[in-house]
Amino acid sequence: MDFVSMGRKGRIQKPPVSDDPERPFRMYNIISYFIVLIVIGLPVWWFTTRVYRASLPLDRMFDVTLANKTDRQFGILLSLEYDVLITVVNPEPSRLHVNLEGEELEVYLRPFLEKVSPIADFVVKSQWLYLVELGARPTKVIDHYVLSEEQLPHVITPLEKKLWSHLSPRPCLNLVLYVSHCEVPLYIQEKSENATNAFLSPRWGGIVIINPDPDSCEKRIFQPNVKQIGGILTTQLSKMLRMEGTTKQDLIDLQKRKAEDMVDSTRRTLKSLAELLSEINSIVISDDVALKIKVAVDNADLADELMAKGEIENALTFAKVAFENSEAAFSDASLLALLYFPDDQKYAVYIPLFLPVMIPVLMSLLTLKKWLKEKEKTE
């Protein structure tokens, strides 16, 4: 150290560069920091904080032809199991006792339900509602009362609240039997011999109005014609399933239609999942979900092949598997696992941690560059 030069100029002179024996080690120090932080650290951080997506057959999910849905009529919800809920409504139980067992009605429904059982499982339940009136006011025509077609939707709405059809996890097909008051014979649109006195709402269910005869009213016990009611209920069910009749050909058509619907729904679900994955960055696909998607895609293709060959029943089995798996995959709760960690928040968390460390390392690269240049000059 030259104290004279320090006193004259007022600052400490740096020792000449070539004299410092530790300079190379300092340079190696800088290089090692650089390697650990940027060459190793940055990729490790990137891979550990990326949204996990297991590999998916995306091209098979995207590249599908879907059926045109705009002119299709709404039928019942597509599902693998349904509840059939028979409700008997008796508005004045103290004046009239209705002698009807739910099991008797089920006897008349079972043959039909067994015929359509390949498409879904049907669970039949029954319940009784007392002291409930219909929400609409009928108009009096001579000796009976009539409900017009415009009033019918307003019958369903207040009744829906009391049916508790939403208790079970399966979609519910409601079949309501309303036994009208003794002196209020009620008809839909007009009284006629062949009138069924029944109507239905395609997605919800159907209502049948039963008028007790005056003899039963006197005796205070009413035994409805179970066979006739069973027939009406079966017709309502078949209309809800959009069947023309109950012949063998109709059943085959129903199975074919359901298989096609399920395959179409599977493909639509998977395609929309693929589109969502490309639109929204924070959706996670775990291995579990990826497996279900693969099963759904394979089974849908298999069902298609079998339908082309004409084996409808087998195709339906595979279509059901595909439908179940695609629904489970799309509505799996784990897809939203990174809901609270969108991209901009991820950077907002990590930048204050890493940036202060990176700045000195990057700045010291300049010193490294200078040293390398000098080494080149001296060599």
Place this chain on the structure above:
Amino acid sequence: MKQLTIILCFSVIFLSSLHQNRAQLEFELPKNGHTNNWAVLVDTSRFWFNYRHVANVLSIYRSVKRLGIPDSQIILMIADDMACNPRNPRPATVFNNANQHINVYGDDVEVDYRGYEVTVENFVRLLTGRLPPGTPRSKQLITDEGSNVLIYLTGHGGDGFLKFQDSEEITSQEMADALEQMWQKQRYHELFFMIDTCQAASMYERFYSPNILAVGSSLVGEDSLSHHVDPAIGVYIIDRYTYHALDFLESIDEHTNKTMGEFLSVCPKRVCISTVGVRRDLFRRNPFEVPITDFFGSVRPVEVITQVAPQPEVLNKTRYQVTSTPKKHRYVPPLVNFNSLV
């Protein structure tokens, strides 16, 4: 370098326009009507001084129920309990008017998500249908492609976000993404989005899914104001936009002919002070031709059955035995017959 940036700019513009075209091609004009109605009514604020938000949402709940949507199809989320709040001088009631003539809490209110269950996560999971398995059915939104959904949100909001519970917020982008997921899974036929907060219009600005009609009580940069104070209770009890919307809804019943267009113009600037914002570019129909019961009521399509298919005789009766189980319940006449006590 300059040419490179120009090429880059053009390609970005071109690609973004492509994406929009693809989305537009998939807009389907709904040919069939809807088949059922659902409502999701959310109040996001807690604490006693936000009484008016709870009164807002309960008033809309009352109107929607009165016009016909059953409880099983209404999801009501209330973040704090005002009726049983120790500071409530009228316990077990919530009023939306200083006259206190309607108790909107009533005795048949079914709250599905209460208190701390009202979170952004639960709200987004509810809309997208990704609730954990085992969630009760009353807490799920089980809509399908024929459902018209009404979403009503109220609380404190800002430019691009809505505050939940004073501790978290949902951004307008998350809201738009949730609705897009609903659209992709065909969980709605048409959607009516109503929001009564400050700077409400910012919440619907980012929507990009079709068939959504949105209305907000104020534009970006404006505050939504509350209507009046009830001196007996001591807090503001209703907001201006909801007060006037309710005025409109209380005057109609389920047989009404009023249209959504009339509902959208329900609070002019001179009474609401803030400007009501409407977004209708994503909605394909003309709001003046849409009946209000399409979103606020519940009218199902019906078909009369004219003939019954001939039934085969149940020949093999032994196969279908009537196994009657012993009856657990029977009818018991009510204790007091009020009809006879005239």
